[in-house]
Each structure stands twice: as C-alpha cells, then as structure tokens.
Amino acid sequence: MASRGTAQRPNGTQGKICQFKLVLLGESAVGKSSLVLRFVKGQFHEYQESTIGAAFLTQTVCLEETTVKFEIWDTAGQERYHSLAPMYYRGAQAAIVVYDITNQDTFTRATTWVKELQRQASPSIVIALAGNKADLGNKRVVEYEEAQAYAEENGLLFMETSAKTAMNVNDIFLAIAKKLPKNEQTGNAGTSGQGRRLVESEGQKPTSGNCCK
Amino acid sequence: MVQFWIVVCRHTSWPLHALVDEYGFERPENFNYETYEEFMSEYLKVLAKRAKKWSDIIGEGRSVRRNLTVKRYVRKGIPGVHRCSVWLSVSGAEELKNKSPNLYQQLLNDQHDPQVAENIRIDLPRTFPDNIFFNNTDLHQRQLYNILLAFAHQNQEVGYCQGLNYIAGLLLLVTKNEENAFWLLKVLIENILPEYYTPTMKGLLIDIDVLVELVKLKMPDVFQHVENLGLPWPVITTKWFICLFAEVLPTETTLRIWDCLFYEGSKIVFRVALTLIKRNKQNLLACQDFTDLAECFKEITKDSIVVKCHEFMESIFKVPGSLSNSTILKLRQKVEQTHKEQKLAKTSR
Ligand SMILES: Nc1nc2c(ncn2[C@@H]2O[C@H](COP(=O)(O)OP(=O)(O)O)[C@@H](O)[C@H]2O)c(=O)[nH]1
Ligand SMILES: [Mg+2]
Numbered sequence: 001m002a003s004r005g006t007a008q009r010p011n012g013t014q015g016k017i018c019q020f021k022l023v024l025l026g027e028s029a030v031g032k033s034s035l036v037l038r039f040v041k042g043q044f045h046e047y048q049e050s051t052i053g054a055a056f057l058t059q060t061v062c063l064e065e066t067t068v069k070f071e072i073w074d075t076a077g078q079e080r081y082h083s084l085a086p087m088y089y090r091g092a093q094a095a096i097v098v099y100d101i102t103n104q105d106t107f108t109r110a111t112t113w114v115k116e117l118q119r120q121a122s123p124s125i126v127i128a129l130a131g132n133k134a135d136l137g138n139k140r141v142v143e144y145e146e147a148q149a150y151a152e153e154n155g156l157l158f159m160e161t162s163a164k165t166a167m168n169v170n171d172i173f174l175a176i177a178k179k180l181p182k183n184e185q186t187g188n189a190g191t192s193g194q195g196r197r198l199v200e201s202e203g204q205k206p207t208s209g210n211c212c213k
Numbered sequence: 214m215v216q217f218w219i220v221v222c223r224h225t226s227w228p229l230h231a232l233v234d235e236y237g238f239e240r241p242e243n244f245n246y247e248t249y250e251e252f253m254s255e256y257l258k259v260l261a262k263r264a265k266k267w268s269d270i271i272g273e274g275r276s277v278r279r280n281l282t283v284k285r286y287v288r289k290g291i292p293g294v295h296r297c298s299v300w301l302s303v304s305g306a307e308e309l310k311n312k313s314p315n316l317y318q319q320l321l322n323d324q325h326d327p328q329v330a331e332n333i334r335i336d337l338p339r340t341f342p343d344n345i346f347f348n349n350t351d352l353h354q355r356q357l358y359n360i361l362l363a364f365a366h367q368n369q370e371v372g373y374c375q376g377l378n379y380i381a382g383l384l385l386l387v388t389k390n391e392e393n394a395f396w397l398l399k400v401l402i403e404n405i406l407p408e409y410y411t412p413t414m415k416g417l418l419i420d421i422d423v424l425v426e427l428v429k430l431k432m433p434d435v436f437q438h439v440e441n442l443g444l445p446w447p448v449i450t451t452k453w454f455i456c457l458f459a460e461v462l463p464t465e466t467t468l469r470i471w472d473c474l475f476y477e478g479s480k481i482v483f484r485v486a487l488t489l490i491k492r493n494k495q496n497l498l499a500c501q502d503f504t505d506l507a508e509c510f511k512e513i514t515k516d517s518i519v520v521k522c523h524e525f526m527e528s529i530f531k532v533p534g535s536l537s538n539s540t541i542l543k544l545r546q547k548v549e550q551t552h553k554e555q556k557l558a559k560t561s562r
Contacts, residue, residue, distance in 0.1 A: 028332075028335065028375065029335050029339075045342065047338040047339055047342035047348070048339060048342070049339055049340075049341075049342060049460075050336050050339040050340070050375050050378065052375060052376045052379070052451065052452045052455050052456055052460070053447070053448070053450075053451030053452040053455065054448055054451070056448070056507045056508075056511075058504060071503070071504055073448075076375060077375075078332075078374070078375045079412075080374060080410075080411075080412045080413075080414055081375070081414070083413065083414060083418070084414075084447055084451065087445045087447055087448060088448070091443075
C-alpha cells in the first residue's frame with residue numbers, strides 16, 4: 001500500500017510520504033546484495049557475503065512532490081531457495097531483477113524471474129531489469145541491445161549498473177520511484193492481506209548521498 | 214593441570230579490546246566493549262572452573278563417553294581446547310571416521326561434478342570475508358573448498374547448499390583440521406538435522422512451521438502480533454535454521470549452542486529460537502509496523518542478552534519451558550501432514 005503520511009521535508013515544505021516494498025531477484029552472485037549496499041550505504045565490498053534467506057534494509061528517495069521510502073528485500077540466489085521467493089515478492093510494488101553482463105546464464109535466469117513475477121506477483125508491480133557488473137565491459141557476453149529489446153517487449157525499466165563504480169545504482173531506484181503510483185487509488189494493488197500500517201516517518205531523515213540534498 | 218592453564222591463557226591473553234574475536238571475526242560496528250569487559254571478567258572465572266572440571270574427565274588422549282555428567286558439562290560449555298575432540302566423540306563422528314579412515318582422502322581424489330565445484334568456488338571468497346583467517350591466506354579457503362566438495366560428492370542429494378559454507382567454515386576454525394571438520398559436517402547434516410539442505414528444503418520448511426506452532430503455544434500474544442504486522446516467519450528464521458546461528462549470533466554464543474547441538478540434537482535450535490523471542494517479547498510487542506519488527510528481530514541477535522553467552526545458555530533450558538523430543542516429533546508429523554494437504558489442494562486446483 002502506498003501508505004501516505006505527511007512529514008517535514010528538508011526544505012520545510014509539507015510533502016507526502018509513500019512506502020513501497022521492493023524485492024531483488026536473480027541468480028546467485030550477480031550482485032543483488034552489492035546493489036543494495038551501494039544504494040543504502042554507499043559502499044562496495046569486493047567480497048560480499050553470500051545471502052542466506054533474505055536481508056532487509058530501508059532507504060528513502062526524495063522526488064519533487066513526494067518522499068519514497070523503499071523497504072528492500074534482498075534474497076538468496078541459489079535455486080533451492082526458490083520455494084521461499086514468493087514470500088518475498090508477495091505484495092511487492094517493485095522488483096529489480098538482476099543479471100551479470102558477463103554471464104549469459106544469469107540473463108536467461110533473469111527472464112524466467114520476470115515471467116514468474118508477471119504471472120504470480122501483483123499485476124501492477126513495477127519491474128526493473130538491471131544488467132550489473134557493467135564495469136567489466138571487456139568480459140561482456142550479454143549485449144546491451146539484446147537486454148534492452150527484451151525489456152522493451154516486456155514493459156520493464158532497464159539499466160546497466162555497476163555496484164562497484166556506483167554507475168546507475170541510485171538512478172535505477174529513482175526511476176522505479178518515479179514510475180510507482182503515488183496516490184492511494186492506484187498504489188493499492190496487491191498488498192491487501194499485508195496489514196501494512198501507515199508509516200509516519202517523523203524525525204527520520206532521508207540518507208544523504210541520494211537525491212535529497 | 215596443564216590443560217587448565219592453556220585454556221585460561223588462551224582467553225586471558227586475548228585482548229578484550231581487540232577488533233577481532235579469538236576466532237578471527239571482526240567485532241560488530243557498535244560492539245559494546247564495556248558490557249563485554251564486564252561480562253568477560255565474570256566469564257573468565259567460569260571458564261577456568263569449567264576447564265579444571267573437564268581436564269579431570271579427559272585424560273591424555275582419552276575421549277569422553279556420552280553420559281549424564283558429560284551432558285551436564287556440555288551444557289555448561291566445552292573449553293576451546295577440547296571442543297573438537299568432544300564434538301567428535303559425543304556426536305558419533307569419531308566412530309564413523311574410525312570405520313572409514315580413508316574415505317575423506319578418497320573423496321578428494323575422485324572426479325567431481327564441475328557445476329557443484331564451481332558453485333562452491335563462487336562462495337569461497339564470500340564466506341566470512343571479514344574473518345582474518347579467511348581473508349589473509351588461501352589456506353582456509355582451500356580447506357573449505359575440500360570439505361564442501363567432499364561432502365557434496367558423497368551426498369549428491371544435498372550436494373552444495375548455500376549456508377553450508379558458513380557451517381563448514383566455522384567448523385574449520387574450531388577444529389583447525391579439514392578432515393575432522395568434514396566428519397562433523399557429515400553427522401550434523403545427515404544425522405543430527407532433518408532435511409534442511411536438500412533441493413526441496415522440506416525439513417527446513419517443516420521446522421520453521423514447528424517453531425511457529427511452538428510460539429503460538431507458548432507466546433500467543435507474540436504470534437498474533439507478528440501475524441498482524443504481516444511478517445512471514447521464514448523471513449526471520451530461515452538463516453537461524455540454515456546457519457545454526459553462525460553469522461547470526463556472536464561466535465562464542467554460537468559455539469556454546471553447537472556444544473549442545475552435537476550432544477542433544479536439533480531440538481536445541483528450537484530452544485534457542487524460543488529463548489530469543491521470549492526474552493525480547495516486550496520489544497517485539499512494542500513494534501508498530503512491519504519494518505520495525507523486521508529490525509527488532511535483527512537487533513535481538515546482537516544485544517547484551519546474547520553476548521553474555523553463559524547466562525544465555527543457562528536460560529535456553531529454562532525460559533522456553535518444557536520441550537521434549539516427542540513434542541517436536543509430533544509437531545513435525547502434524548506440520549508435514551498439513552504441508553502435504555496444502556500441496557494436494559494446490560495441484561488439484
Ligand atoms: N566488478 C564488479 N563486481 C561486482 C559488482 N557487483 C557485485 N560484484 C561482486 O560480485 C560478487 C557477488 O556479489 P553479491 O552482491 O554478493 O551477489 P548476490 O549473490 O547477487 O547478492 C561479489 O564478490 C561482489 O563484490 C559490480 O558491479 N562489478
Ligand atoms: Mg546476496
């Protein structure tokens with residue numbers, strides 16, 4: 001539910017706050033956790049721990065009219081954890097499906113994730129496709145055009161990203177934030193059994209390093 | 214007496230303000246050194262006392278037998294120097310190893326599934342990257358690779374499951390011996406725990422719901438609150454079961470839990486989980502929304518309750534109340550039946 005509340009924005013005007021659930025999906029080691037770490041803490045670890053089950057973080061993005069608070073669910077990539085995945089994307093308003101541009105199999109796996117989301121997740125879910133590790137251009141095997149064409153056909157947002165250099169990381173979250181419906185009538189789909197409460201983010205300042213400065 | 218001093222020295226010589234613990238793990242960012250020092254000044258006395266008692270029952274090269282005294286001793290903590298040998302003997306791993314003394318080497322010499330080997334290799338640098346033993350030399354990563362590959366090769370149903378890397382990694386840090394770590398991993402996965410790591414993760418899904426049943430029974434208000442806020446239990450507890458609290462709780466606390474796990478079996482995991490929840494009940498109930506609750510479940514694995522491992526381990530046998538093997542067994546059967554019915558209902562729809 002696009003929970004609405006009002007809060008003091010940094011510049012003192014009253015703004016609307018929307019909270020959205022976002023899930024990251026994709027094969028193991030494509031860089032899901034690294035993208036989240038870059039987005040939320042501005043860091044990158046050459047050796048990121050493998051995620052077991054799921055990890056949860058939040059981050060806030062400011063748009064002109066609204067403040068968007070992302071509730072981010074980062075999942076485990078190994079196939080056998082797949083049976084747990086519906087729990088994470090159920091009720092999600094947004095998903096980032098990640099692949100590694102240096103590994104064709106991860107792109108194929110990404111397309112099956114997209115299909116599963118289109119079939120099983122909330123019909124209004126905003127899906128973004130992220131071709132990660134774009135800094136490794138010399139090892140590229142998935143062409144930009146191929147992925148872009150696929151994204152266009154399926155109505156996905158698409159960017160190539162690098163958690164390592166930070167390229168397009170904030171941008172992809174921002175693009176999702178912009179595309180998400182901000183009013184209650186349209187932002188409501190899919191979360192009805194979730195019992196989500198209105199979040200009043202008083203005193204919570206959006207982390208700097210994003211668009212809020 | 215000699216052993217007694219080794220143990221004491223091992224602990225007292227470890228600087229309390231070090232940025233890593235004695236197993237090479239970095240202390241968390243907001244680690245409270247003051248509380249820790251306070252706790253350690255007491256715990257060191259406990260350790261000294263326990264070490265003395267253990268050296269009385271473990272003579273030169275003798276291994277312990279399972280009996281009530283040993284069980285009681287195990288609950289009070291196995292000194293670091295004896296951990297490997299006690300785990301091996303009380304879990305039955307030693308017996309298996311003695312029956313097939315060449316197995317480990319043979320497994321390493323065999324032809325391996327390249328896909329499994331690759332999956333393991335990907336996770337090597339991603340296992341305890343902040344641990345000084347794993348990130349400073351290749352030795353630990355190579356040994357970890359061998360343990361996981363040998364295990365996957367002899368149990369092709371499980372193969373390699375993410376999470377085993379953390380368990381095997383911690384076993385290696387404790388035993389400092391890859392073959393012993395392999396045998397302990399094998400008994401843990403094949404004898405002590407139900408099917409957590411198989412492709413369907415059936416045992417994991419059952420045990421998560423068994424825990425939910427126990428919470429419902431013992432703390433109905435917490436159960437209702439978590440339901441109301443809509444946080445699915447697997448989100449909170451998957452890592453607890455899969456990693457057996459490695460990477461979740463402080464190292465010494467995890468090892469104290471494993472002491473009991475090797476002796477008493479998988480029931481201990483429920484005791485720990487229920488204790489964590491019950492001792493933090495007020496905080497959990499105070500959470501106003503889903504996000505707070507998820508955060509709170511993270512917090513409770515780091516606070517002073519769990520750092521004080523000795524008190525925590527005493528509390529796991531009191532706080533959750535009675536919890537017999539037969540209760541767990543019955544609940545497992547009941548949940549399994551429900552899962553079967555749900556599956557049937559789904560496929561027939
Ligand atoms: N070169 C490069 N490496 C990356 C990038 N993102 C992640 N990695 C590395 O890829 C490995 C797997 O990343 P991780 O975030 O754990 O992947 P996950 O399993 O999808 O969560 C780690 O060793 C990261 O350091 C990137 O954009 N560029
Ligand atoms: Mg990850």
